[in-house]
Amino acid sequence: MTDLHLVVGGLLTRDPVLAPLLLNYATALQWAQTPAPSSIVPSWAADERPGAPDGGELFTVEAHASRDTPHPHRYLDTVLDTVHAVLTRGPVGVERLADVDVPDIGGGTVSRAATWALAPVAADVLGRPAAGYRPSGAVSSNR
Numbered sequence: 001m002t003d004l005h006l007v008v009g010g011l012l013t014r015d016p017v018l019a020p021l022l023l024n025y026a027t028a029l030q031w032a033q034t035p036a037p038s039s040i041v042p043s044w045a046a047d048e049r050p051g052a053p054d055g056g057e058l059f060t061v062e063a064h065a066s067r068d069t070p071h072p073h074r075y076l077d078t079v080l081d082t083v084h085a086v087l088t089r090g091p092v093g094v095e096r097l098a099d100v101d102v103p104d105i106g107g108g109t110v111s112r113a114a115t116w117a118l119a120p121v122a123a124d125v126l127g128r129p130a131a132g133y134r135p136s137g138a139v140s141s142n143r
Contacts, residue, residue, distance in 0.1 A: 004057055004118060004119075008042075008059060015086050018040060018083065022039075024039035036064065037065065037066035037108070037109050041061065042061050044059055045057065052119075056093075058118075059116045061113065061114055063076045064111045066109060066110075067110055080112065084096055092119065095117040095118075097114075098115065099114040
């Protein structure tokens with residue numbers, strides 16, 4: 001797992017909309033089931049496009065929703081737009097590529113996917129602690 005994966009995973013798991021959707025996917029993985037009716041499935045691939053930045057990767061999120069969800073395609077768009085908003089707040093370069101509809105997964109589920117080209121914005125930025133971070137054992141200024 002790369003630093004880019006860790007940063008993106010941290011961004012997604014801190015978001016109140018996306019965290020439960022990731023948890024639903026993790027639960028389905030644990031029990032070797034198809035993606036839950038309300039989940040997101042992340043995947044990574046090397047960015048081999050001409051002119052792709054060093055260290056760049058393609059990040060795809062497949063969003064799943066139950067057909068019983070009111071306006072399921074609008075819901076899926078909202079989820080993927082939330083992923084985009086979360087990614088753009090992080091220390092990574094973000095370019096949203098094409099969105100695609102993926103085949104329905106049986107059991108009354110609809111899904112849609114989007115892909116982003118991601119790259120570190122500066123050398124070593126992903127390896128540095130967050131602002132205000134103190135390693136354990138550090139003396140607090142509040143004492």
